Structure formats: structure tokens, C-alpha cells
Amino acid sequence: MRTTKIEWTERTWNPVTGCTKQSPGCAHCYAETMARRLHAMGLKKYGNGFEPTLHPESLDEPLAWKKGSSIFVCSMSDLFHPDVPFEFIDKVMATIEATPQHRYQLLTKRAERMAEYFSTREVPVNAWLGVTVECRQVLSRIDALRSIEDATVRFLSCEPLLEDLGDFDLTGIQWMIVGGESGPNARPMHEQWVLNLRQLAKRHRVSFFFKQWGTWGRDGVKRSKHANGKKLEGKVVQQMPR
Numbered sequence: 001m002r003t004t005k006i007e008w009t010e011r012t013w014n015p016v017t018g019c020t021k022q023s024p025g026c027a028h029c030y031a032e033t034m035a036r037r038l039h040a041m042g043l044k045k046y047g048n049g050f051e052p053t054l055h056p057e058s059l060d061e062p063l064a065w066k067k068g069s070s071i072f073v074c075s076m077s078d079l080f081h082p083d084v085p086f087e088f089i090d091k092v093m094a095t096i097e098a099t100p101q102h103r104y105q106l107l108t109k110r111a112e113r114m115a116e117y118f119s120t121r122e123v124p125v126n127a128w129l130g131v132t133v134e135c136r137q138v139l140s141r142i143d144a145l146r147s148i149e150d151a152t153v154r155f156l157s158c159e160p161l162l163e164d165l166g167d168f169d170l171t172g173i174q175w176m177i178v179g180g181e182s183g184p185n186a187r188p189m190h191e192q193w194v195l196n197l198r199q200l201a202k203r204h205r206v207s208f209f210f211k212q213w214g215t216w217g218r219d220g221v222k223r224s225k226h227a228n229g230k231k232l233e234g235k236v237v238q239q240m241p242r
Contacts, residue, residue, distance in 0.1 A: 004072070007230075007238065008177055008209055009105055012075040015059050015092055016084055017045060018052040019077050022109040025134035025160055028185050031076045052083040059091050068101035080110040086117055096124045103128060107157055111144035118148045128241075130155035130175075135162045146172040153241050159211060160186070164193045170204035175241040180214025182225045188216035194232060207239035 004012045017035060021027070031050070038046040045055060062071060073079055073096075079089060096104045107130040108114050114129065123129065129151045131141040145154050153174045158165065160181030170176075178197055180189035194210065201208040213228035230236055 004075070006072060006075065007211055008070075008240075009072040010069040011065065011071045013058070013061055013071050013073055013104075014045075014076045015055050015061075015095075016052065016074050016077040016079060016081070016088075017055065018048060018050045019081055020052070022078075023132075023134065023138050024162055025132055025138075026109070028160075028181065028183050030183065033183075035076060052077065052081050054084065054088055056088075056091070059095055062095055062099045062102060065099070065102065068103070070103045070105060072105045072107070074106075078108050078110055079106055080108045080113040080117065082110070082113065089117060090121075093121070093124055093127075096127055100126050102126060105130060105155075107132060107155075109138070109141070111141035115144045115147050118150075123148060123151045125152055127151070128153035128155060128175075130157055130177075132157045132159070133165065134158060134160055136165055139165065139168055142168065142170075142173070155241070158197060160214065161189045161193055161197075162187055164190070164196060166196075167200065170200060170206050173204070173206055175207045175209065175239075176201045177209045177211055179211035180216060180225075180228075182212070182214045184215075186215035186222075188220065188222075189214060191218045198232070198237070207241045208237060209239055210237045 035046050035050040039049045104127045109132045111131045131145045133156050155175035157177045159179035161178055178194055181187050198208050210232045212225055212230045214225050216222055217228040
């Protein structure tokens with residue numbers, strides 16, 4: 001059962017909330033805006049606002065979800081933030097291993113710390129590992145991700161896509177998600193940047209998932225993200241890795 005509007009997953013699970021800015025893609029963080037709103041509403045889980053906070057009481061949540069689902073881990077945080085001890089990440093992995101019916105999508109901007117963690121631990125078979133690559137200055141994250149040899153699926157989230165990423169190596173990558181930024185301060189994404197990534201993915205036989213245009217349409221006009229839609233050259237292109 002889908003419980004989130006994020007199109008490339010079905011559920012979210014947040015044993016950690018809160019984060020700190022890491023790279024240009026963080027400038028208008030949707031999770032920070034949402035966390036501050038939930039804090040203002042008095043939700044106990046967001047009592048610390050967007051400060052990195054561990055939630056051990058949430059570790060067992062997926063055990064109650066019997067039907068197999070795709071689960072985005074820490075949609076409101078970064079599991080590999082330096083304020084999250086490896087011992088706590090171990091507990092997250094224990095839950096992942098205890099629920100083989102699910103597919104867990106772990107996305108981080110701290111690629112080096114994720115690689116450090118898995119250098120001494122095996123990746124659960126049902127865990128997909130991804131890194132955010134929104135601009136050229138963070139392309140090195142891909143090498144860190146690729147260094148984790150036993151990952152079942154490695155993926156890139158090029159969202160919000162802030163510039164043309166150029167030609168780069170996709171060896172060992174199975175999935176690429178691309179999307180534009182949303183919100184009042186969104187930065188525009190150009191169609192050619194997206195088409196270049198789709199061609200790169202096709203050349204490397206990487207599944208390509210175009211999520212949305214965001215606040216700026218393919219025509220360069222600013223409007224609601226729903227009005228701009230998610231079609232690329234007139235078609236919805238949302239491939240999933242095998």
C-alpha cells in the first residue's frame with residue numbers, strides 16, 4: 001500500500017529525522033521545511049525541529065508491514081549523517097534483514113561515510129544503496145558508491161538537477177532518478193540536461209526514472225509542479241531496476 005507521494009517508492013521509514021546542509025542541492029530542502037511545519041503543529045517526533053535526532057522507538061515499524069513494499073529509509077534525514085552512530089545504523093540494518101519481503105532504498109549525500117560503514121559490514125540483500133548527484137562538484141560520490149561491491153542495486157538521485165552533469169562513468173550503477181526542484185525558490189532545470197542523462201543511462205543500460213519537472217516547466221515557465229507534470233518528450237519515462 002502506497003503511503004507516500006514520492007513516485008519511486010511506496011513507503012517511508014524515519015528512524016532518524018533532521019539533517020544539516022551538505023551540498024548545493026540542500027539549499028531549499030523540502031524535509032527541513034516539512035520538519036519545521038510538523039514541529040509547529042506539535043508532533044512529538046519533530047520536537048527538535050530539524051536537528052538530527054535518533055528515534056529508537058521507530059526501529060521496529062517495518063516489522064508490522066506484512067505486504068512487501070519499496071521503503072525509502074530516512075526521507076526526513078540522512079542515515080549516514082555523522083551524528084548517527086554506526087551502532088544505531090546497525091540496528092536499522094537488523095530490521096532490514098529481519099524483513100526480507102521489503103526493498104529498502106537508502107539514499108545519502110554522505111557517500112564516503114556510507115562506504116566506510118559497509119567496508120566492515122555486509123550490505124543486506126534487500127537494501128538498495130544510492131547517492132544524490134545534483135551537480136558536477138559531487139560526482140565523486142559515485143566512486144564511493146561503486147566501491148561498495150556487494151550492493152544488490154546502486155542508484156543515483158539527480159534531483160534537484162542543477163546543471164548539465166556532462167559525460168561520466170556509470171559502471172556498476174543500475175538506476176538513475178532525475179527531477180527538477182520544487183518550491184517558491186526553485187532553481188530551473190533545462191530539458192537538454194535531462195536528455196543528456198537519459199542518453200548516458202541508455203548507453204550504459206541503466207534504468208532511467210524521470211520524476212518531475214518541478215516548479216519550472218520544460219518551456220522555462222514557472223508554474224505549479226503539477227501543471228508542469230512529468231512527461232519527457234511527451235512520454236512518462238519511469239523505469240525501475242530489475
